[in-house]
Amino acid sequence: MMKTTRLLALAAAAFLSAPLTTLAAVPEPLVPPHQKWDFDGPFGQFDQKALQRGFMVYDRICSTCHGMKALTYNDLSGIGMSEQAILDLAHSKMIAGPPDVSGQPTSRPGRPDDHFRSPFPSDEAAAAMMGGVAPPDQSRLAVIQPHGADWLYAFLTGYKMPPPADAPVVPGKFYNDWVDGHLIGMPPPLMNGMIQYPDGTPATVEQQARDVTSFLVWAADPHRTARHRTGLWVVLYLIGLLVLAIAWKKKTWKRVKSQ
Amino acid sequence: MTDHSDTTESTEPGRRDFLGMVTTAGVAAGACACAVPFVQSLAPQDSASAHLPVDVDISKLAPGQQMTAVWQGKPVFILRRTPEDLKQLQDAALVADLRDPDSSVLQQPSYAKNWHRSFVPEYGVYVGVCTHLGCVPVYEATTGGDNKGRYNCPCHGSKFDLAGRVRKGVPAPYNLPVPPHVLVSPTQLRLGESPKGESFDFSSIVQI
Amino acid sequence: MKTPENTGDHSANTPPATGLAGWIDQRLPVISAFRAEYVDFRLPRNLNWLWNFGAILTVVLVLMLATGIFLAMNYTATDAGAFLSVEAIDRQLSGGWLLRAMHMTGANLFLAALYIHLFRGLYYGSYKAPREILWLTGLILLVMVMATAFAGYMLPWGQMSYWGADVITKAVGAVPVIGGALEHIMTGSDHLGDVFLHRFFVLHFLMAFLVVAVVGLHVTAVHISGSNNPLGIEPKTKKDTLTFHPYYTTKDLVGLIIFALIFTALMFFWPNLLAEPANYAPADPMHTPADIEPEWYFLPFYGLLQSVPSKFGGLLAAAGSIVVLFFLPWLDRSPIRSARFRPLCRVGLLGLVVAFVLLAVAGKHHAEGVWMIVARLAGLYYFGYFLVLLPLAARMEKTRPLPSSIAAAEGDA
Structure with a gap:
């Protein structure tokens, strides 16, 4: 009896609170518009050309503030960079070495198996230099960030300069449609024609945003192409095996069932 | 009846055996393929x-x-x-x-x-x-x-x-x-x- | 396959092995023991697809051990090194991403298969005499596997690992009198760091092998008492049974391949369906992530934990939900095993599944408002089913008539 009453009360409560929850969600959730990506879906694969352009954007622009600690220069073979190009790239980065004989810090040219050089010596130093908030590491950013690629693209193209008339203005902060509160300390990173792609693709803000988003998704999930490919073969093999196994099982059990 | 079915097993072994062997071989091949990432991970990581x-x-x-x-x-x-x-x-x-x-x-x-x-x-x-x-x-x-x-x-x-x-x-x-x-x-x-x-x-x- | 005599009592009619096999078998009868237990062993002829999960769990356990050993070879159990060592396995170690994907997917599907296996035992009354020990070893395995899974989830030392550890150690600290000491032993120092990680790494590794040992007991127990079956009546004549090979080997194989297909689909195509993205951020003791929640397989227990306002009470409720299962063989006194013939229990069990799922959903939400009420009602039902409904049903329930034998029920008398 008791239970029934409670259940009824519960149903009533759920019924009553349903409109409340829709009302409560007044600040519309930031769901970025969906973009079409080559790497989407269970069969998606990365476009290596886009990844290479995206790495260029990351290397020239993002990496001045954001680290990507989990990757080594060698990992870039995954976006189709040649061994020599990786060697040259690593060599062009000065990496902190061990203290010298008099205890002074040293630096040395990078090697292919060095991890990506971090722009700041520590998170604390980064926070101190960047207005209190350390720029997040980008190794897995595209996985951690809700809506991953779609959000990254929307965010990178979502700066409004000047901000809309009704937006609050805070010195040192920038207006972006896709962050909570619409204000962020990170200045708009991309500009039209800021870099030149060697393959001749026009470097518009949208193009750069697309490319660097692809690169960030790759960095967060570098084996996606191989994973999808291997997965397809494994599934085909298992289906073949399943057909055989079912036939074998049926044949075996017929002796019991048919009697 | 089970007894009966057990005798049929001995009278027509051909097809079941063949099917069983092919399936078993398929399973064994799959198991061997599974070993690939294990062996790969043991490869010396020459820096x-x-x-x-x-x-x-x-x-x-x-x-x-x-x-x-x-x-x-x-x-x-x-x-x-x-x-x-x-x-x-x-x-x-x-x-x-x-x-x-x-x-x-x-x-x-x-x-x-x-x-x-x-x-x-x-x-x-x-x-x-x-x-x-x-x-x-x-x-x-x-x-x-x-x-x-x-x-x-x-x-x-x-x-x-x-x-x-x-x-x-x-x-x-x-x-x-x-x-x-x-x-x-x-x-x-x-x-x-x-x-x-x-x-x-x-x-x-x-x-x- | 060359032996036609599956008719005799198992092992009795098997011709002695010859050659090297015979030489070994005379000195150490492993081959004949294997034949007796896995070839000629007789099982009820009416086992349905739910009986595949024993074999599935065995295979996944082997996979977990193999991948776990290889991952451990590349893992560093330190505060500073753990996260990066897992990243290195995923990125730089050749084949490492596949090993880790197998281990992660395996952990999730192992728990899923375990819950189905347990539910099957509940539904068909497999805990009743003479299978009480079989049931108890199974429950010990459940607890051990949950502990292993929890310890394993700590190891990548991401945000979810860290804050999961934080919440659980604090919950343990709520035990009266000894809680503080327990918490201190778990963390191993004044903060969650090197000592904690190292302890949990060793624990995770050790527990996996202890699980294998208890699985040995579990399997021995089932080979002593024989399998239960969907009718819940014991086989009487040979007509009621079939040999393990080729009947159940072929059936298990089909089940295993279907399970492997699900495994593969999750692992290769939807790897983040079961994983928590926040765990890809390294542990940061200064920032708690927005929504911490345990892995899905702990959610029902987390729901119970949250539903009780007192910290210790919540712990008792969560632990009690498993403890009560240990008493099941003595709470349910009905002589009928299978819920097929127990209309009341059948409905009650359906309710139990709904309550379990509701607790999980409630565990995903903050313990407030509607979800608090849902969690409490579901929790009450959970305990009510075992402590009130089952004992009462044994006396009052009008059961359906049992068939005279398995063969008769299969239309083969």
């Missing part, structure tokens, strides 16, 4: 950076002194030989007591296949790993008189002269290996790189 040349500052190395540098994770002896040391290396009595005085076994690059086993006579460069069982030999400087300089292995008493050549009657079979090296300036030695026009793959040396 590419270890194969980059190493620069060693030899400006503070006095004649008769030896220093140890690290190259590919191995200790490399760099010995600055005195004129007496060099004279000693060509001494007939010593040469007669060497197992391989002419460095005929491949333990060094071609530009070190000479009486001093190095690029320039003044500097001897050896990988400090005994060719017997891999201990690190100890350097003993020439102290005049009969105390000729040499390398002694602490483990089983192998002896090498100051060109890294092994003496007769000791367990070590070969001379100490010489790594590729080049003197880039009078004060800087580069390990892992050969002089212009030369090349040497260190992994090609003879080992037991």
Whole structure:
């Protein structure tokens, strides 16, 4: 009896609170518009050309503030960079070495198996230099960030300069449609024609945003192409095996069932 | 009925056996394929950076002194030989007591296949790993008189002269290996790189 | 396959092995023991697809051990090194991403298969005499596997690992009197760091092998008592049974391949369906992530934990939900095993599944408002089912008539 009453009360409560929850969600959730990506879906694969352009954007622009600690220069073979190009790239980065004989810090040219050089010596130093908030590491950013690629693209193209008339203005902060509160300390990173792609693709803000988003998704999930490919073969093999196994099982059990 | 079915099993074995064998083989093949990532993960992770040349500052190395540098994770002896040391290396009595005085076994690059086993006579460069069982030999400087300089292995008493050549009657079979090296300036030695026009793959040396 | 005599009592009619096999078998009868237990062993002829999960769990356990050993070879159990070592396995170690994906997917599907296996035992009354020990070893395995899974989830030392550890150690600290000491032993120092990680790494590794040992007992127990079956009546004649090979080997194989297909689909195509993205951020003791929640397989227990306002009470409720299962063989006194013939229990069990799922959903939400009420009602039902409904049903329930034998029920008398 008791239970029934409670259940009824519960149903009533759920019924009553349903409109409340829709009302409560007044600040519309930031769901970025969906973009079409080559790497989407269970069969998606990365476009290596886009990844290479995206790495260029990351290397020239993002990496001045954001680290990507989990990757080594060698990992870039995954976006189709040649061994020599990786060697040259690593060599062009000065990496902190061990203290010298008099205890002074040293630096040395990078090697292919060095991890990506971090722009700041520590998170604390980064926070101190960047207005209190350390720029997040980008190794897995595209996985951690809700809506991953779609959000990254929307965010990178979502700066409004000047901000809309009704937006609050805070010195040192920038207006972006896709962050909570619409204000962020990170200045708009991309500009039209800021870099030149060697393959001749026009470097518009949208193009750069697309490319660097692809690169960030790759960095967060570098084996996606191989994973999808291997997965397809494994599934085909298992289906073949399943057909055989079912036939074998049926044949075996017929002796019991048919009697 | 089960009994009956069990007898049919023996009367028509052909197709079931065939189907069973094919399926079993399929399962076994799949299990073997599963082993691939396991085996892959055991592959030695050769660090590419270890194969980059190493620069060693030899400006503070006095004649008769030896220093140890690290190259590919191995200790490399760099010995600055005195004129007496060099004279000693060509001494007939010593040469007669060497197992391989002419460095005929491949333990060094071609530009070190000479009486001093190095690029320039003044500097001897050896990988400090005994060719017997891999201990690190100890350097003993020439102290005049009969105390000729040499390398002694602490483990089983192998002896090498100051060109890294092994003496007769000791367990070590070969001379100490010489790594590729080049003197880039009078004060800087580069390990892992050969002089212009030369090349040497260190992994090609003879080992037991 | 060359032996036609599956008719005799198992092992009795098997011809002695000859050659090298015979030589070994005379000295150490492993081959004949294997034949007796896995070839000629007789099982009820009416086992349905739910009986595949024993074999499935065995295979996944082997996979977990194999991948776990290889991952451990590349793992560093330190505060500073753990996260990066897992990243290195995923990125730089050749084949490492596949090993880790197998281990992660395996952990999730192992728990899923375990819950189905347990539910099957509940539904068909497999805990009743003479299978009480079989049931108890199974429950010990459940607890051990949950502990292993929890310890394993700590190891990547991401945000979810860290804050999961934080919440659980604090919950343990709520035990009266000894809680503080327990918490301190778990963390191993004044903060969650090197000592904690190292302890949990060793624990995770060790527990996996202890699980294998208890699985040995579990399997021995089932080979002593024989399998239960969907009818819940014991086989009487040979007509009621079939040999393990080829009947159940072929059936298990089909089940295993279907399970492997699900495994593969999750692992290769939807790897983040079961994983928590926040765990890809390294542990940061200064920032708690927005929504911390345990892995899905702990959610029902987390729901119970949250539903009780007192910290210790919540712990008791969560632990009690498993403890009560240990008493099941003595709470349910009905002589009928299978819920097929127990209309009341059948409905009650359906309710239990709904309550379990509701608790999980409630565990996903903050313990407030509607979800608090849902969690409490579901929790009450959970305990009510075992402590009130089952004992009462044994006396009052009008059961359906049992068939005279398995063969008769299969239309083969």
